[in-house]
Amino acid sequence: MKLTLKIWRQDNAKTKGKLVSYDLSDLSSDMSFLEMLDVLNEQLAVKGERVVEFDHDCREGICGQCSLVINGQAHGPEGHYTTCQTHLRSFKDGETLYVEPFRANAFPVIRDLKVDRTSMDRIIQSGGYISSFTGMAPEANSTPIHHDIAESAFDSAACIGCGACVATCKNSSAALFVSAKVGHLAKLPQGQVERMERVIAMVTTHDDEGFGSCTHTGACAMVCPQEVQLLDIARMNFEYNRAVCLVKD
Amino acid sequence: MAIKKGLFKTSVGRKNLMAVTGLFIVFFLIIHLIGNLILIIPDSFFPIEFWNNVANQHDMYNAYSHFLVHFWPITIVAWVLYAAIALHIIDALLITLNNWKAKGEKYAVIDNSTSTWISRNMGLIGTIIGIFIVMHMVQFWLQYKVLKIEHDLYNLVLETFKIWWMVVIYEIGIIALGFHIVHGIESAHRSLGIYPKKIMHIIKYIALYFGLVMALLYAIIPIILYFK
Numbered sequence: 001m002k003l004t005l006k007i008w009r010q011d012n013a014k015t016k017g018k019l020v021s022y023d024l025s026d027l028s029s030d031m032s033f034l035e036m037l038d039v040l041n042e043q044l045a046v047k048g049e050r051v052v053e054f055d056h057d058c059r060e061g062i063c064g065q066c067s068l069v070i071n072g073q074a075h076g077p078e079g080h081y082t083t084c085q086t087h088l089r090s091f092k093d094g095e096t097l098y099v100e101p102f103r104a105n106a107f108p109v110i111r112d113l114k115v116d117r118t119s120m121d122r123i124i125q126s127g128g129y130i131s132s133f134t135g136m137a138p139e140a141n142s143t144p145i146h147h148d149i150a151e152s153a154f155d156s157a158a159c160i161g162c163g164a165c166v167a168t169c170k171n172s173s174a175a176l177f178v179s180a181k182v183g184h185l186a187k188l189p190q191g192q193v194e195r196m197e198r199v200i201a202m203v204t205t206h207d208d209e210g211f212g213s214c215t216h217t218g219a220c221a222m223v224c225p226q227e228v229q230l231l232d233i234a235r236m237n238f239e240y241n242r243a244v245c246l247v248k249d
Numbered sequence: 250m251a252i253k254k255g256l257f258k259t260s261v262g263r264k265n266l267m268a269v270t271g272l273f274i275v276f277f278l279i280i281h282l283i284g285n286l287i288l289i290i291p292d293s294f295f296p297i298e299f300w301n302n303v304a305n306q307h308d309m310y311n312a313y314s315h316f317l318v319h320f321w322p323i324t325i326v327a328w329v330l331y332a333a334i335a336l337h338i339i340d341a342l343l344i345t346l347n348n349w350k351a352k353g354e355k356y357a358v359i360d361n362s363t364s365t366w367i368s369r370n371m372g373l374i375g376t377i378i379g380i381f382i383v384m385h386m387v388q389f390w391l392q393y394k395v396l397k398i399e400h401d402l403y404n405l406v407l408e409t410f411k412i413w414w415m416v417v418i419y420e421i422g423i424i425a426l427g428f429h430i431v432h433g434i435e436s437a438h439r440s441l442g443i444y445p446k447k448i449m450h451i452i453k454y455i456a457l458y459f460g461l462v463m464a465l466l467y468a469i470i471p472i473i474l475y476f477k
């Protein structure tokens with residue numbers, strides 16, 4: 001199949017970027033979107049041009065490293081998929097695709113489609129952990145946790161930190177990401193000790209990193225590859241309000 | 250105390266203030282609607298014997314508005330309401346400006362299929378309501394309660410809605426209000442941390458139908474008065 005790509009090219013955070021058009025033919029509809037970019041880069045390399053830089057790692061939907069906004073949709077048109085798991089069969093032969101980096105002030109462009117998402121790492125560093133030693137698998141199995149709670153905590157823990165929620169949000173809020181991390185630990189007994197300090201610290205760091213305030217448009221939950229729920233944000237708000245009221249200074 | 254301030258600061262805290270003030274204004278709007286429905290009671294209902302023998306709609310409406318101005322507990326609630334509106338607007342501005350600042354470069358292609366138009370345009374809808382509120386207060390509240398130029402509020406209201414474009418302006422304000430309520434009530438509960446799935450499901454429906462009914466009931470008043 002044939003595709004026309006309008007790809008965002010930008011040398012670094014300080015220079016201005018622009019969309020550049022590329023025509024590709026002889027593509028297989030079974031290629032993943034990233035494999036298609038590999039094909040483009042091979043052609044650019046042969047011509048001696050600078051290749052298009054983009055983030056990727058596992059290419060199996062588990063690491064959260066791939067990004068891209070394709071025709072205005074974070075991770076492409078499938079919804080709840082990562083870009084590496086999006087295949088060309090999701091597009092029409094001859095279609096024009098606009099490929100842009102995840103955009104938010106907290107995600108400065110490094111080059112082309114690559115953005116700096118360490119702001120999310122710093123949110124995790126501020127509270128997304130527990131300080132107690134919980135042992136190995138046998139000890140974990142000896143901690144009584146209701147099956148439903150374990151499942152629910154696991155659903156939140158599934159967040160891969162990709163940042164699609166931020167990229168798609170009109171407020172550039174990372175509320176869904178923070179709520180997944182806060183929810184995951186707040187639901188489990190191991191997370192109770194730092195439950196209150198955690199949510200306050202993570203929300204504060206979220207703001208300091210320059211993410212916006214959630215207005216519950218719900219767009220994030222529609223693109224999240226791990227199907228983290230909008231209700232997780234409400235739960236985070238509950239955790240936050242509970243903490244602010246109960247925590248001792 | 251430092252952390253307690255977080256209740257109304259931070260990206261989450263500011264939404265608490267938005268929610269509390271918004272829900273208070275909604276509460277006022279219910280009372281305000283009930284009072285104004287007097288305007289559409291059919292003439293055949295009068296005189297109402299069991300209630301001080303109200304002779305007609307004119308007397309009933311003026312008695313009601315007189316009561317509002319002269320009953321002190323209502324004066325207190327009114328001041329809380331003005332404060333709530335002011336805080337709601339200031340907070341909306343702070344949140345919106347901060348969210349604009351958080352945005353990166355504009356996308357060349359924007360796909361809006363993942364959210365509703367209303368949820369994305371609360372600021373715009375709110376601004377329409379804000380302009381409407383100023384006009385509405387200058388027309389009635391200022392004339393009757395502050396400057397005390399007009400003593401017959403019923404006549405003032407009736408004359409206002411004899412002008413067709415006034416009716417149009419009110420309908421626009423009311424539609425905006427209905428939109429704002431539908432997303433606002435759902436969003437407010439989420440902001441305050443209501444997270445059980447079943448409850449949120451019910452709240453979504455309540456928000457939708459409540460907004461619809463409020464808007465419809467408010468909307469018929471100017472139309473009925475125009476044709477009266």
Ligand code: HEM
Nearest residue numbers: 215267268271272274341371372375376379433436437440
């Ligand atoms: C005076 C002009 C107004 C402006 C500029 C305004 C603006 C806003 C904005 C920007 C939001 C945040 C968007 C969101 O959370 O989704 C909001 C939320 C809200 N507004 Fe307004 N609004 C106004 C009037 C009103 C009125 C008259 C009501 C009463 C019906 C109201 C009720 C609410 C509620 C309940 C929320 C949700 C709060 C939350 O999400 O926590 N607003 N408003």
Ligand code: SF4
Nearest residue numbers: 159160162163165224
């Ligand atoms: S919440 Fe979903 S969209 Fe957001 S970072 Fe986690 S996995 Fe990605």
Ligand code: FES
Nearest residue numbers: 059063064066084
């Ligand atoms: S490259 Fe790992 S999730 Fe896409």
